[in-house]
Amino acid sequence: MITLCQFPAAFNVPNPSPYCLKVETFLRLCGLDYRVKTLFDPRKGPKGKLPFIQLDGELIADSAVILRTLSERLELPLDRHLDAAGRGRALAITRLCDEHLYFLLVYFRWLEDEGWHQIKPVFFGGLPAPLKWLVPGLARSNIRKALHGQGLGRHNREEALTFAREDLQALSDLLGAAPFFGGVQPCSADAAAYGLLANLILCSLDTPLNRLAREFPALVAYCERLRDKFWA
Known part of the structure; x- marks a missing residue:
């Protein structure tokens, strides 16, 4: 049994962390059995962040490493229908x-x-x-420094919104009618x-980026389609 350690649900989505929701969605797309352990402190993870999983007694952190490890060890068929170009395209979409786009989400949150x-x-x-008076400002300051370093x-x-519009348009174009x-x-x-x-379109947060994402009908329909099929 896979144990997924992640933040609790919030804002009308299964997880307010795109990385946590990414991993749990992957588990559902693959039809894997798993259980969820809710954590509030990412410092408890092996790399100081969430999500991480426990698999055969081993703790595995980072969403990309988790997906790669599960795919290889369990010989998952999720990407077998893709040719070399399709696999490259999938990786490019994932990296985008x-x-x-993730850091733009952080920017507006x-x-x-x-x-x-x-x-x-x-x-x-x-x-x-007094933590509730001290920690939020410190956390926000650290995020501000991290995003400044990231660029x-x-x-x-x-x-920032111009960057986001370009990213969203690219995703909409890549999805097309599929x-x-x-x-x-x-x-x-x-x-x-x-x-x-889902953290931009289905999420109950109301920011300029959330409002922008909801202007792309193909992406809205995509989120609703995947939610209804794998999260109902």
């Missing part, structure tokens, strides 16, 4: 979601006051005093795409 005022009580409201934190709102990013059936890229897009 994990390594660029943590750096912009509109998003911050929505996530602060949910993420930190359960802390005891996107150096841009203003309009520049039901999934894997074509007529899902592939591993759908786990990453849904983990991110």
Whole structure:
């Protein structure tokens, strides 16, 4: 049995972390049996972040490493219908979601006051005093420094939204008229795409990025389709 250790659900999505939702969606796409262990402190993970899984007594962290390890050890067939170009395309989609659009999501949740005022009580409201007065500001400061180092934190709102629009348009164009990013059936890229897009489109958070994502009908329909098929 696979144990998935992740944050609790919030904001009307199974997980407010795109990476946690990515891994759990992958487990569902593959039809694997698993159980969830809810954690609040990412420092308990082997790499100091969530999600991580326990598999055969081994702790495995990082969503990309988790998916790769499960695919190899369990010989999962999720991507077998893809040719070499399809596998390359799936990896490019995954990287776009994990390594660029994700940081824009963080930007509008943590750096912009509109998003911050929505996530602060949910993420930190359960802390005891005086931690609930100290930790949120420290966490936000650390996120601001991390995004500045990553690069996107150096841009203003309009520049960040322009990047986001380009990413979302690319995903919409890559999806086209297909039901999934894997074509007529899902592939591993759908786990990453849904983990991110559900947190923009189906999530109850209301930020400029969430509103922008909901302007792409193909991506809205995609999220609803995958939710209804694998999360009903």
